Amino acid sequence: MQLIYQGKTKDVYQLDNNRILLKFKDDVTGENGVFDPGANTVGLTIDGAGKSGLKMTTYFFELLNSLQIPTHYVSADIDDVSMVVKNAQVLGKGLEVICxxxxxxSFYRRYATYCQEGQDLDRFVEVTIKDDERGDPVISQEALAMLNILSKEQYDELADLTRKICDIVKAELAKKGLELYDIKLEFGYDVSNNRLLLIDEISGGNMRVYKNGVYIAPLDLEKEFLS
Structure with missing residues (x-):
C-alpha cells in the first residue's frame, strides 16, 4: 500500500483497481480539548474513536448502498479499523456540506441576532470550503458557480442528495430516541463514471446528536445507537 495522504482523522492509502484504503485514527476535531464536528483542527485524541466511527460509518454506508444511494463504500474491517472505498475526485479542492x-x-454563532439556540431549521444546507488557513469559509451557490467549482445544476444535485441522505440518517437515529441536530458530509465524483458519491464517513465525529435535549458525545452515541 502506498500512503497518499495523512488527514486529521484518517490516513489514505492507494490500492489496486481504483480502490482506496482509509485507516481511521483516534483523533477528532475540536478546539481547546473540546470536541466540535465543525472545527477545522484536531482538538483531542479519544481512545477508540476510530473504531467507533468506523462501526457507525459501516452501518450507514451499507444501509445507503442497499437503498441504491451512491456512496464510495466497498467494505470495512472493524478489527483493522480500516475501510476500502472507490477512488473519487473531491469537489474542487475539498468541500464540506452541512445539513x-x-x-x-457555527450557525447559531453567526446568526444569533436572528434566531434562538436550538431553533428548528428546515434541512438547511450550506457548503464550506476545506481551507484550514481561512477557517473553512461558507460559500454560496452563486460563488461556487462563478469560481467554476460547481455549476448551479451540480449544486442542486448535491443539495438534494444531501437532504435525502440526512433524512435517512435522522430517521435511523430517531428509532433509538436520538435527535439529529446537524451533520457534516463530503462528496466526490467516482473516477470511473463521474457519478456524484457520498464519501468520507458518517459517524458521531461529524454530527451533533441529542437525547431528551442532552448532547451525546461521539463514543456514547455509537454505543447507544448500535446497542
Missing part, C-alpha cells in the same frame, strides 16, 4: 435541523454550533 442543519437545529440552530446550533
Amino acid at each position: 442543519r435541523y437545529k440552530a446550533v454550533g
Whole structure:
C-alpha cells in the first residue's frame, strides 16, 4: 500500500483497481480539548474513536448502498479499523456540506441576532470550503458557480442528495430516541463514471446528536445507537 495522504482523522492509502484504503485514527476535531464536528483542527485524541466511527460509518454506508444511494463504500474491517472505498475526485479542492435541523454550533454563532439556540431549521444546507488557513469559509451557490467549482445544476444535485441522505440518517437515529441536530458530509465524483458519491464517513465525529435535549458525545452515541 502506498500512503497518499495523512488527514486529521484518517490516513489514505492507494490500492489496486481504483480502490482506496482509509485507516481511521483516534483523533477528532475540536478546539481547546473540546470536541466540535465543525472545527477545522484536531482538538483531542479519544481512545477508540476510530473504531467507533468506523462501526457507525459501516452501518450507514451499507444501509445507503442497499437503498441504491451512491456512496464510495466497498467494505470495512472493524478489527483493522480500516475501510476500502472507490477512488473519487473531491469537489474542487475539498468541500464540506452541512445539513442543519437545529440552530446550533457555527450557525447559531453567526446568526444569533436572528434566531434562538436550538431553533428548528428546515434541512438547511450550506457548503464550506476545506481551507484550514481561512477557517473553512461558507460559500454560496452563486460563488461556487462563478469560481467554476460547481455549476448551479451540480449544486442542486448535491443539495438534494444531501437532504435525502440526512433524512435517512435522522430517521435511523430517531428509532433509538436520538435527535439529529446537524451533520457534516463530503462528496466526490467516482473516477470511473463521474457519478456524484457520498464519501468520507458518517459517524458521531461529524454530527451533533441529542437525547431528551442532552448532547451525546461521539463514543456514547455509537454505543447507544448500535446497542
